[in-house]
Amino acid sequence: MGADTVLKAENIKKLIGNYEILKGINFSIKRGEFVSIVGASGSGKSTLLYILGLLDTPTEGKIFLENKEVDFSQEKKLAALRNRKFGFIFQFHYLISEFTALENVMIPMLKAGVDSKRAKEKAEYLLERLGLKDKILRKPYQLSGGEQQRVAIARAIANDPILLLADEPTGNLDSVNTQKVMEIFQELNSEGTTIVMVTHERELTRMTHRVVEIKDGEIVEETTLV
Amino acid sequence: MKGNFFISLRLFFERRRQSIIATLGVVIGTAAFIVMSSMVNGFQKYFLEEALNINGHVKIFVGSTFREDRILRKVYKEGIFFVLGAKPKSVKNRISNYSEILNRYARDENVLGITLHLIGNGVISYGVKEKPVTFVGIFPELENKTLRISKYLVKNNLAQLKRNKEAVILGIKLAEELGIKDIGKKVVLVLPNGTLHRLKVVDLLNTGITEIDKSRVYLHIKKLQDILGKPNEVNEVILKLKSADLAPFYAKRLTKETGYRAESWQESFKNFLSIFKIQKIITRSVVFAILLVSGFGIFNIIMMTVLEKKRDIAILKAMGYEKRDIILIFSLQGIIIGVFGGLVGNILSYGILEWLETIKIEVEGIVRAEGFILDRSISYHLQGFIFAVLVSFFASFYPAYRASRFHPVEVFRSGS
Numbered sequence: 001m002g003a004d005t006v007l008k009a010e011n012i013k014k015l016i017g018n019y020e021i022l023k024g025i026n027f028s029i030k031r032g033e034f035v036s037i038v039g040a041s042g043s044g045k046s047t048l049l050y051i052l053g054l055l056d057t058p059t060e061g062k063i064f065l066e067n068k069e070v071d072f073s074q075e076k077k078l079a080a081l082r083n084r085k086f087g088f089i090f091q092f093h094y095l096i097s098e099f100t101a102l103e104n105v106m107i108p109m110l111k112a113g114v115d116s117k118r119a120k121e122k123a124e125y126l127l128e129r130l131g132l133k134d135k136i137l138r139k140p141y142q143l144s145g146g147e148q149q150r151v152a153i154a155r156a157i158a159n160d161p162i163l164l165l166a167d168e169p170t171g172n173l174d175s176v177n178t179q180k181v182m183e184i185f186q187e188l189n190s191e192g193t194t195i196v197m198v199t200h201e202r203e204l205t206r207m208t209h210r211v212v213e214i215k216d217g218e219i220v221e222e223t224t225l226v
Numbered sequence: 227m228k229g230n231f232f233i234s235l236r237l238f239f240e241r242r243r244q245s246i247i248a249t250l251g252v253v254i255g256t257a258a259f260i261v262m263s264s265m266v267n268g269f270q271k272y273f274l275e276e277a278l279n280i281n282g283h284v285k286i287f288v289g290s291t292f293r294e295d296r297i298l299r300k301v302y303k304e305g306i307f308f309v310l311g312a313k314p315k316s317v318k319n320r321i322s323n324y325s326e327i328l329n330r331y332a333r334d335e336n337v338l339g340i341t342l343h344l345i346g347n348g349v350i351s352y353g354v355k356e357k358p359v360t361f362v363g364i365f366p367e368l369e370n371k372t373l374r375i376s377k378y379l380v381k382n383n384l385a386q387l388k389r390n391k392e393a394v395i396l397g398i399k400l401a402e403e404l405g406i407k408d409i410g411k412k413v414v415l416v417l418p419n420g421t422l423h424r425l426k427v428v429d430l431l432n433t434g435i436t437e438i439d440k441s442r443v444y445l446h447i448k449k450l451q452d453i454l455g456k457p458n459e460v461n462e463v464i465l466k467l468k469s470a471d472l473a474p475f476y477a478k479r480l481t482k483e484t485g486y487r488a489e490s491w492q493e494s495f496k497n498f499l500s501i502f503k504i505q506k507i508i509t510r511s512v513v514f515a516i517l518l519v520s521g522f523g524i525f526n527i528i529m530m531t532v533l534e535k536k537r538d539i540a541i542l543k544a545m546g547y548e549k550r551d552i553i554l555i556f557s558l559q560g561i562i563i564g565v566f567g568g569l570v571g572n573i574l575s576y577g578i579l580e581w582l583e584t585i586k587i588e589v590e591g592i593v594r595a596e597g598f599i600l601d602r603s604i605s606y607h608l609q610g611f612i613f614a615v616l617v618s619f620f621a622s623f624y625p626a627y628r629a630s631r632f633h634p635v636e637v638f639r640s641g642s
Contacts, residue, residue: 094541
């Protein structure tokens, strides 16, 4: 395993009931890569992403994060890893409706033990960077879909994760906002953030370095674009 | 922890309607607890305080101290015996060694005072009205030193008992029933042997305890000894102790050491204490029911919040929040509701108690008062606050625990 490998999945299998969703996936992500995972609905791409993000447990197989095997039996450690090492973006923004954009971005930082003043400053900086300077005190329902997703991106990168995991991040957006989100991803990637994006929109994969295609729980094709 | 408190506090203030409803339940429960405790205990404390002031803590009197089965027990030691048809033993109704008791116990560090009584029965008449009464012959100075009798005298004429041999003090309710409205009236004391004695009412006793004020008649002990033909006789010794709680111990000891029967106030007021106990149980049950209802209110509201916020809980978990954090966030909601409800309930109950104190109504039952008798102890406020926080915490704990069990992937997949 190379020193520049951020994450490695080794023979990952996932069974739900008798149904095998993932059938022995071997997959690794290098530091600074922008990988897209594509596949039809039900192919297992989201399941793989959840396992890579330590949100779900594989039935079989191992995950290595920065060359260290992840122990899925230690919930406390998994939570700490999710907080410090990963950033998640979903198709729906999942912002807490009672909180302002600023507060939503502050939440992962407060969990990481960042001082609330420092967390506020950083949240302001991130929102400003994503073009939401004048909307930091707005509640999610006062923002457009694209703005909501940008707040979710700011929240995902708040703790400077080593890996950004995005599950259909543009699935709910129009073409203009999709373009904006993809530009943000590219910018973040160019600054060194490793990104794994699950999508069913083939054209978006052109903006990534590598495309991994999954079919019936198996990787059927890997294409390096850059 | 900082993040948990921040989220919890924000949820409490942002979900205003639910928070207000939940807090209102706690406010009502807390206020009800404090007001009811204050009223019930106020009445009970007042009764006991006044009754003990006038009756003392331990009473030594001539009573049967022997057991009918004493001979059988000497022979067989253990067993269940029933002695049927035992004849009551004739005993002289006097305490012969009262001066010895007086000298011995007056030096006891736990005894505040001792007073001597001669008790007699008869009928008191005023005009055509007659009432059966119990006369209490007292040494006025000794009585006042031991018990606070002058505190309850309408005209503060206790010294008249010593100066005027015909003087008598009547309970105010007894005087009312006889038709006596003021002092100076002449009453006739009729003894069981048929002799009549004319006495002058020099004062009225107003303890506020109906039972005492309806039956108590005080005379100078020398006068009563004289008219009963019992010179220098005493048939009741009253002890006032440093602490009311010492009474059962002293009663036991005095029974053993004096050869007479000694009764603690707890035994004398057994019936009242039982009523008070039942009263307390009823009050506590009502308050418990109120708090339980408010607890269910909190439970429902937090459960609803948890179900509504499934997605938020899932994303919090994805962001690294642990089960423990989720439990804390929602339990803190309960605690915040409890703290707010407890504080507002305390303020509300303070206002209610202040208002109740201004109300003037004639209350007549076991005690008489011109309004509510309230015990304004701070401990009820503290207890109310602690109960509020505990009930709210327990009510929120299960929903919080449920929230912590949500699996983020299941929530994301279900799209809920």
